[in-house]
Amino acid sequence: MAGDYRRFPRRPEPDFVRRVKEHVSATGEPETLADLFHDKIPKDLDFEILSKINVPQRKRPNGDFAPCPMCVPNKFLDGRLCWFPAMECVALIGHECADKVKSIAAEKAWAREQAERTQQDFLLEHLPRVPAMLTALEELRAVAVIAVDLYRHFRKKAGSVHRDLRHIASTGAQLTVAEKVWDELYGTGPTAFRGSSGQTRSVSFGVLRGTTAVKANFDPTRDIDLARSRIQPLRCEATDDAVLDFILSLDDKGREMAVGFIREAERTFEKALAAIKDFRNFFEADNLKRIDAWGAHEDAFNPVKIEDRRFLGKREVYITGSGSAALLTPDPVLWSFQVRWPS
């Protein structure tokens, strides 16, 4: 029996590992694989995990567990295919077998390898799209610049309205007015003239949409620029060879960062896109109408007036309130742009 097994002076290739997996999942019997080592293995040997392999119990002739070469007669179903350099052999052992310290070291190395593989696969898929990502970020930036211009004009010229609406946005975004209720509604006589000591009731004009437009700060271009600058160095030729060479040129840290930057670039893109879409919702006709009705109420805290009109084919939004006035011309591009993250 001893000596029958296959010698592995070096760590076996992935192809061998794949064949073992196929055999075990087909038969449930690792002990019938002649290439593996089935005699006793000392518990304190160094080993490297090649794969985690589960033994399908229903495939086993007696429905039992598989024998473990490391701790006979213990048996297992959750196995680890391991290479033992000192013995130049490969064996399938139970997932809880082996010396604890050796096992922890092997599991750590395995986790590292898995992470590395996941990162490499991610980069193989995503690196060829970096040029398209940069284009998408640039296109979105151009739209963001238009939105930020409009935002700044609004905030600068109609500051008081901007602030009042920001307060509404931060307190539930409900456009409500505390309407004074005169006592005559409830009764007659002298008590009808209590004036300012009278009660109020809340009148609602609906929800304020597009609260991004009244934030204290709105500028997605900075995040977009940062994302661009971070994925710029990841631009490489889109051929398989060039991508692979690039990935192999990265060390652990560089690979991790490349994955992080690409993920972050996508998050930045989606976040900026959502912010721009929310921003433009403010300028939807029905939203402006609600704000105008809210600001026109006689008990409004500060009167606000919004005119949404067309002038020589151009849309003009004229916002006035508390001595400030902004004449805004929202660019139709904010509604017509089509930018998508490459996938």
Ligand SMILES: [Zn+2]
């Ligand atoms: Zn065992």
